[in-house]
Amino acid sequence: MVTRTRNKDEVGYTRPADSRHEQIIKAAGALFVSKGYLKTTVREIARASGITVGTLYHYFSSKDDILSFIQEDTSDFISNLVQEAEETLSQSGPVEALRLAIRKYFSIVNDFQDITLFWYHDTGNLQPAHQEHLLHCDELLGEAFKRILDAGCQSGEFKQHDTTLTAHDIIVLGDMWAFRRWFLRKHYTFAQYATEQIDLILSAITNNRFQRQVLERRAEKTR
Amino acid sequence: MVTRTRNKDEVGYTRPADSRHEQIIKAAGALFVSKGYLKTTVREIARASGITVGTLYHYFSSKDDILSFIQEDTSDFISNLVQEAEETLSQSGPVEALRLAIRKYFSIVNDFQDITLFWYHDTGNLQPAHQEHLLHCDELLGEAFKRILDAGCQSGEFKQHDTTLTAHDIIVLGDMWAFRRWFLRKHYTFAQYATEQIDLILSAITNNRFQRQVLERRAEKTR
Amino acid sequence: MVTRTRNKDEVGYTRPADSRHEQIIKAAGALFVSKGYLKTTVREIARASGITVGTLYHYFSSKDDILSFIQEDTSDFISNLVQEAEETLSQSGPVEALRLAIRKYFSIVNDFQDITLFWYHDTGNLQPAHQEHLLHCDELLGEAFKRILDAGCQSGEFKQHDTTLTAHDIIVLGDMWAFRRWFLRKHYTFAQYATEQIDLILSAITNNRFQRQVLERRAEKTR
């Protein structure tokens, strides 16, 4: 679970009050993910957090409020990713930037599999405002990927193609690691999965005259 | 909505009882899709079906029972698709079979967008047995795609690659048309979407020496 | 308790469904009056009505809804009174009309002592719309009394005076029988109370040259 940093001055130190807050979010997150938002009762969250309902409402104004905090946590990570991707693009080339960005996003999905899964199931239970925020995050992420892809097209390393669509394909193939885990886990480790998918994506968009390099790179890696 | 054919002998004849049955499923399906399973009340389903709760319980033993029937409806379609794919493969080559199978699956998703979306949201509310059935359908579909892909690898038209993964990627990129419609509808018609994705998939797996053909085919189409 | 007439065709016949409705209103009214609206729980109302909470919510959409029905019941009576007063005024003179109207209003208060008392305590717990309706009823009643008083002033039977204020004084002196019953019941029967107050009011507003008549009338009555 993500550690939110509301503490003002303290570094590497969590106040007991904050720990309660996180303790509840942690428990609630786990329950939401395993049972769904609606089927999880406030009493269960309280019990799982080792407190009583009254105390829970001391920290959160409503069941929905807990959800909002979980959401905030994850959207922070996306913002980070978007920023990093931008930097990598200007430093290394588009190919490397794309590889890194994909791998980074897939890692996030891997780390927050449950929550990713949860969004796919329970988006409809968020307040409209929060739903929009989530979609907005997603579009931002898509645009970040698109910028890398466009850079590659311009440099000639990528074929001319619909970069908007590819960007969203990448996101979905990442999320898939979470929502198809019942199948994928039987056949792949996360590392294998990420590598395979990255290769497939690059294979789809890399210009023919660069294909050899792609294949060579793959050979090196598996050596 | 799908029309279930439970009547064995009767042809072109629907009993009033059956019509009630379908009427309820239709109404329930629409409500489940728009509000989610848990947020839909039995009373609402009854009202939307133009009957009373008591009557509803004459046709279905529980709220969950209604869900099961909806599920059966859709899984029929998948079985059909799997069978057709097999036939096409033996008649035309793997490339053509893949194009057709993908297009067919994407069409199903397009026709049942709401239900596809619904499965992504509410799978968790199905009885375990029904959940497994759904996953099983999915694996069957994946295997159907895999057989086509393997055939293409063997014929040399497709690169050697992880066909299992690609098969599932195809399914997910199809479902995506439903669960990302909030975004995709803004940029693509269904026809555009299907064409673009098919090209991208083929571009990713087609052997280099066949790439020209792929490009030519695309050129023809847009001409 | 007042019998509301929602039944469409039936005359002098109460359907069992309606009886439930009234049964609940009756029980709720008694509880609201004795404990106050806020301190009365829905569970108590149900228990007092001999049903369960679920059933109660079958007949009323909320606790507040029950209150609304109680209110409707009483405001019907006021409308009646206002109409009757008008008729009496045109038939008999203002003095007689005033006597009758006062006596009528006092009787209503006497019959619905508890509810009158309840309004004084719990007006603040009504929805704003219902509060306004109640005040509106009160103004209508005030205006009815005022019309009689004005007629008397014009005919010379009553002194020139602020009839608006007197009208409201009359209403308040009526309500007083409910909200001061802890004291008044110790000293007066309802009949005594009504007679005394009517005399006092007439004594305050009757023109001097008619005073003798008033006194004579009183003498007759007590004879």
Added chain:
Amino acid sequence: MVTRTRNKDEVGYTRPADSRHEQIIKAAGALFVSKGYLKTTVREIARASGITVGTLYHYFSSKDDILSFIQEDTSDFISNLVQEAEETLSQSGPVEALRLAIRKYFSIVNDFQDITLFWYHDTGNLQPAHQEHLLHCDELLGEAFKRILDAGCQSGEFKQHDTTLTAHDIIVLGDMWAFRRWFLRKHYTFAQYATEQIDLILSAITNNRFQRQVLERRAEKTR
């Protein structure tokens, strides 16, 4: 708000503790009046007092306890009035004493409109003992008025009539300024209201042969 004088010896000196006490009563009174006793939460009282709940419970043992103190404050005023009335009666005549006492009582109601209103709404939430105390105060006040009225009857200035009832009528017509303010404020200033009511009351009870004096007095005033 009323300033309680609990400090026995100290003169012109308020201890900080006492100021807290009053501060809370002030805030609580305002809230009770505007929202009602039950709908006001202890947390709100604390916040409005600029302290925390814990601190509040250092000064008052319970929510109910706060109410008791508010009550005491007002009943002091009644005792004062009763005493003054007695003195005026012995100095001036009954007519003048009545005029003064009424005006005095009406002034108190005007000053403490909110609290008067509050008693009408929330008497039921007082502890039985406090309720009785309140009723007792009211009876004392009634008796004070009655003594003046009786004196007037004996002197011949007032008609023979039921002085007990009139005494209570006076109180109610005073309170009415508070609980009917939604209407009265639209038509009268406090001064007008008091004058009109006093005239009406005197007009009702003054002996005919004194009526002229009453009218003359009124004429003088409006001149």
Added chain:
DNA sequence: AATGAATGAGAGTTCATTCAT
């Protein structure tokens, strides 16, 4: 004296399901 986190019983309300008619 002052805090505010913790309590837990109890509030109003919902809803899948049953069953006598």
Added chain:
DNA sequence: TATGAATGAACTCTCATTCAT
């Protein structure tokens, strides 16, 4: 078949009060 009144457990949320710090 068809009805819809009846059920009651379970839901989210509130709040007066306590008590360790």
